[in-house]
Amino acid sequence: MSYSETDLFQYTSGRWLWNEEQQLKNRYTPFNVPELKRIAAHSIGAGTCTAITKLAEGNYNKCFRLEMDNGSAVIARIPHPNAGPRYYTTASEVATMDFARTILGIPTRRVYAWDADKDNSVGSEYIIMEEASGTMVQEVWEDFSIDDKMDFAQELAELQSKLLQVPLNCYGSLYYATSNIKDAVPAETSGEVTPELRDEIRRRFVIGPVALRDYWNNQRAKMALDRGPWQQPQDYLLSLARREELWIQQYATTTTTSPSEDCPQAPSATQSDPDSHLSLLHKYAKVAPHLWHTDLHAGNLFIQNGRLSSVIDWQGQWIAPLVLQGCPPKLVHYDGELIFEKPENFDDLDAQEKSRIRKCIGKSMVFYLYQLRIKNRFPLLLEVFGHPYGEIRTDPITMMGNTWDNDIIRLRGRLIMVILGVNGI
Helix, strand or coil: CCCHHHHHHHCCCCCCCCCCHHHHCCCCCCCCCHHHHHHHHHHHCCEEEEEEEEECCCEEEEEEEECCCCCCCCECCCEEECCCCCHHHHHHHHHHHHHHHHCCCCCCCCCEEEEEECCCCCCCCCEECCCCEEEEEHHHHHHHCCCHHHHHHHHHHHHHHHHHHHEECCEEEEEEHCCCCCCEEEECCCCCCCCCHHHHHHHEEEEEEECCCCHCHHHHHCCCCCCCCCCCHHHHHHHHHHHHHHHHHCCCCCCCCCCCCCCCCCCCCCEEEEEEEECHHHHHHHHHHHCCCCCCHHEEEEEEEEEEEEEECCCCCECCCHHHHHHCCCCCCCCCCCCCCCCHHHHHHHHHHHHHHHHHHHHHHHHHHHHHHHHHHCHHHHHHHHCCCCCHHHHHHHCCCCCCCCCCCCCCCHHHHHHHCCCCC
């Protein structure tokens, strides 16, 4: 095996200060390079693949650019072992991309070939897709004029409104109907769509168990857990508590080491006590029904000729309650002072303050226009953005994932806030 081929398999984008051997193992992805090249070439009608280059890698995937003898190129995406549940992760990602492109009209990359079965000729799950057209927004955003940013903010609002125009009947991950997913149900929509589109959704797609990593990591993959699909938001919220309760009962062990001068980073007695976690999970389960009334950032958006040309990275996206997913894109979100015009004494201010005010005005205008478009297209989403108890509702849910390895104190504090604010909620 040549060094260059080994380099394709290993994680080469960073180092770890702790447990590096295991971290690298979690991201080591050997595969049959000639076979991947052959399949990629065949998928687009090329003769042979002449070159393969590692384009990028993150915590959960590696992306390769494969060049062909006819001058074309495709992207191959291979998940790391830590990406999520085998088969489900890839199968759901491909189906979700297809649903976004063909049903919602969102510009996503066309998939040419894929296989969610690790025991294939490539020796790994893979997705082969077209290159994203245009330029990554994060590379050009700071060069945009205010008018350009406001135009793009309206495009983001249109994108989010498309995601909300076809509500589906269950919460869970989306799959193809042909994928034979256990416990999956046909996808149905109550949205105002044509009978033909309604039939197409039901015929081509199903909603099945959620492919979120928190439901499958460590020993959870072998446990009999409620992974959906869920018909009610409360069913999902309660499944979080039950999932962690079962894991703690079966696998958590009490740690006797407490914080001291010699070991200040040791977990506290409460953090290391399974009974403390179980007690808190029971409290969460009591308030969960009252909590109900995922990632658009510049690195996942591409622009061409001033228009949104491609949205990438659909891995792990799922059909979730709006209260959990409804938030403004980071690219346009602004929570600072809203300023729409220069103060009367602007000319008397120093250069630094003038620059700050100009930036505030620009960000205020972009965010305001985005909100205005959302209000016109999907007013309910704007209500979610501005709900006075929004964070109180959602914080306990987002912190439920793994209190044993993370922090029990933060969840306890948020549950106290829920109790204090229960009348408003």
